[in-house]
Structure formats: C-alpha cells, structure tokens
Amino acid sequence: MKKLFALLLLFCFGNLSAQSDRSPMEDLPDYISQLTQFGQRADWSHDGERILFIEKTFGDVFEVEVATGKIIPMTHHFFHEGFVRALYLANGDILLSGAKNFNSEDPWKSRDARNTELWVLKKDLKSAPFALGVHCKEGPAVSRSKMNIAWALGTTIYQGEIDYENGKPKLKNWKPLFTSGDLPSPAKGWDLETQNFNPKNEKELFFYAFGGQFGFQAEVFSYNTEEKKFVNFSKSKGTYDEAEGIFPDGLSMLIESNRHRVNYKGMKEFLTLDLYKMKLDETGDVERITFFNDNPEYKASNGVVSDDGRYMAFQYAHAEDPAGKGRGILILDLQKWEKKKGKR
Incomplete structure (x- = not known):
C-alpha cells in the first residue's frame, strides 16, 4: 500500500513541480501575514484576540495572541496521548478530540472514530480534561452561542448539549440526527464530517x-x-x-x-x-480566496472566520502532506482582500 501511495504521489507531482519552484510563503500578498511558524487547525476566540491551534496531529494544544504573537501552552499541565482537534466552547472552555492511547508504530488508529474521544478542558487550566464518554470521527461542530455540539461517528451524525454538574462537564440529551443513508444522491452512503452550526440559525447544521x-x-x-x-x-x-x-x-x-x-x-x-x-x-x-496551489507543491486549508467577519485564519502545507497537517497559521484580512481581489 505504501509503495502504491508513493507511486501515486510521483505521478501527481512529477510533471507539475517544474511549473514553479517558488514557495507561496516567499511572496505573500499584503493582506496575508504569518502568525506562527508551526501548527494547524486554527479556531478563533469569541473576542477575536486569540487563536487556538494544534501543534501537530497527536500533539499539544496552544493558544496564540493575535496582536503580540505570544504563544501559550494549553495542555502541558497534564499527561496525554495527543489531540487532533481543539475548539472553543460558548463559555470559553475547550472541546478536545483525542485518543486515550497512542501507538507511534501505528499512529493513524488514534485518529479514527473507534479510538478518538471528546473531552472538555476547563479554561482555568487547573485540571486534566473531562471525558464526555463518546467517540468522534474527525472534527466536531461547536455552537458559538450555546453549549451545543454535533459530531459524526461511523456514518451517523449526533447532536448533544454540554452541561455542568458540580462543576464537571457532561453530555446530555444527545441523540442521532441522521445517517448518510438518508442523504440524497449522489452522496447517499458516503462518509460524513460535521463542521458548523449556522450562527444565525442554530437549527441549521453544516x-x-x-x-x-x-x-x-x-x-x-x-x-x-x-x-x-x-x-x-x-x-x-x-x-x-x-x-x-x-x-x-x-x-x-x-x-x-x-x-x-x-x-x-x-x-x-x-x-x-x-x-x-x-x-x-x-x-x-x-x-x-487563496492561490497557494498555483504552485502545485503547496496548498492552503482549514480556514476559519473571526466572529466579526474581518479576518480568516488558515494554514499552509505541502500538497502531499496528510489531510489536516499544517506548517503554520496565517491571517488573511478579508476587507483588504475584497478591495484587491479584482486586481490579481
């Protein structure tokens, strides 16, 4: 399988890499700036002043101040096996996704739905995260105004509410919403991943x-x-x-x-x-919006918009990097982009 994948990559990029050997990071437009030299899967704080991100797949979680670039570790105070997602909840606590066990000789098992679980890390960082008792495939969706979350498991999407009992977060009223078999063609039976609730209509899940x-x-x-x-x-x-x-x-x-x-x-x-x-x-x-893949050896991905709609945070990577891998967090000023997009 590894040999087949290597051949596919060679086929994909062998004839294309000659098109350009210039990294898009060497020639960023003036509406894009680099915030961190590492990291992936950014998430904006509600006030737009901080960004939460994963160091690497199965790594630690960090928070960076947008104005200063100061980076703060969020998961150094307890032992863990690494995380694949970190998202701000409506109350400022953090929803984590990660497995209890990690095997470096077979790492990707720690990312699939059979092993990845959801946890809540309280914002005071005084304790280890609390397990919610459910597994999750890839990333969950988190409401920006309520304590509602949605997540995929297998080919089913679920929704629930995070509640606190004696200060301990727990998941309540959770239930399946639909399965991929309910989708119209051509997507019937396809794999699923949740993304966002509509901030203007919480009954609409994307x-x-x-x-x-x-x-x-x-x-x-x-x-x-x-x-x-x-x-x-x-x-x-x-x-x-x-x-x-x-x-x-x-x-x-x-x-x-x-x-x-x-x-x-x-x-x-x-x-x-x-x-x-x-x-x-x-x-x-x-x-x-982004043109990183004008050089086919690079890509831009995992974009998120600040709550005021002014900025987009995203990551860049090499095109052959595994899905979700990022090599740094960047900020795009959407107002400046709107003014200059027609001049490209």
Whole structure:
C-alpha cells in the first residue's frame, strides 16, 4: 500500500513541480501575514484576540495572541496521548478530540472514530480534561452561542448539549440526527464530517459528505434539525468541496476545493486544494480566496472566520502532506482582500 501511495504521489507531482519552484510563503500578498511558524487547525476566540491551534496531529494544544504573537501552552499541565482537534466552547472552555492511547508504530488508529474521544478542558487550566464518554470521527461542530455540539461517528451524525454538574462537564440529551443513508444522491452512503452550526440559525447544521470514485468527491450540505431537510450546496459538480469555517452572517462558508484543477483526476485532484468562499444559497457560487496551489507543491486549508467577519485564519502545507497537517497559521484580512481581489 505504501509503495502504491508513493507511486501515486510521483505521478501527481512529477510533471507539475517544474511549473514553479517558488514557495507561496516567499511572496505573500499584503493582506496575508504569518502568525506562527508551526501548527494547524486554527479556531478563533469569541473576542477575536486569540487563536487556538494544534501543534501537530497527536500533539499539544496552544493558544496564540493575535496582536503580540505570544504563544501559550494549553495542555502541558497534564499527561496525554495527543489531540487532533481543539475548539472553543460558548463559555470559553475547550472541546478536545483525542485518543486515550497512542501507538507511534501505528499512529493513524488514534485518529479514527473507534479510538478518538471528546473531552472538555476547563479554561482555568487547573485540571486534566473531562471525558464526555463518546467517540468522534474527525472534527466536531461547536455552537458559538450555546453549549451545543454535533459530531459524526461511523456514518451517523449526533447532536448533544454540554452541561455542568458540580462543576464537571457532561453530555446530555444527545441523540442521532441522521445517517448518510438518508442523504440524497449522489452522496447517499458516503462518509460524513460535521463542521458548523449556522450562527444565525442554530437549527441549521453544516457538514460535508465525501465518497464517489476513489473517495475523491466531497459535497457541502446543511441539515435543518426542525424541518429534517437537507440542502446540497455543491450540487454534484464532481469536485472536492470540503466545508470549513462559516461567515458570521450565515450567508457564506469557506470550503477547501480543487475547482481550479478540474482536469486533474484521482490522487492529483485530491491533493491540490485552496480555500474558496461559497454562497449558502440556491446558486452555491464560489470565489477563490487563496492561490497557494498555483504552485502545485503547496496548498492552503482549514480556514476559519473571526466572529466579526474581518479576518480568516488558515494554514499552509505541502500538497502531499496528510489531510489536516499544517506548517503554520496565517491571517488573511478579508476587507483588504475584497478591495484587491479584482486586481490579481
């Protein structure tokens, strides 16, 4: 399997790397700045002053002050086996995703749904995190205004509420919302990952489904928990559209996509990602925001928008890096981008 993967990478990049040998980090536009030299999977604090991020997959969690660049460790005060997600809860506590056990000889088992669990780390950092007693596939979705969360397990998406009893967080009223078998074609039976609640309508949950030929197609969906209805915003374009951070007005969402590489197929198509802004309406129109993959050896991913809608935090990586890996956190000023995007 490893040899096959290596051959696929060689096929994907062998003829493309000659196009450009210049890293996009050497020529950032003036509306993008680098915040950290390492890290991945950023999440904005509610006041926009700090960003939470993972050091690396199965690593520690850190918080960085945006104004000063000061980095504070959040998980150094207890022993653990590493985390894959860290997200601010509405009350300022932190939702963690990580496995109880880690095997360096077979690391990826600690990322799958059979082993990854959800935990709550209290913001005072005076104790180890509290286990919520459920497993989670990839990233959970966290409400910005309520203590509601949603997560995927297998091909089912669940929702619950975090409550505190004698100061100890626990999960209550949790239940399954739907399975991938409930989705309309072509996504019926595909794998699922939750992403965001609509900040303007908590009954609307955004997620994406991925599958198709070789598993390299992904579609952005919403699910209305009251009306029990799905909306497909990608509309089967045959591309990879992975839902990321939502804009605070609830009208647009960031996605990772390969729409600029529509002629690429298979592994090549999957690895050539940049960040786009997708309208959450009947058009599903998209607008490209980052151009890191103009050099096919790089990509930009995991974009999230500050609560005031002014900034986007994201990560850059090498295109062949595993999904989710980041090599540093960057900030994009969306107001400046709006003014200059037509001049590119």
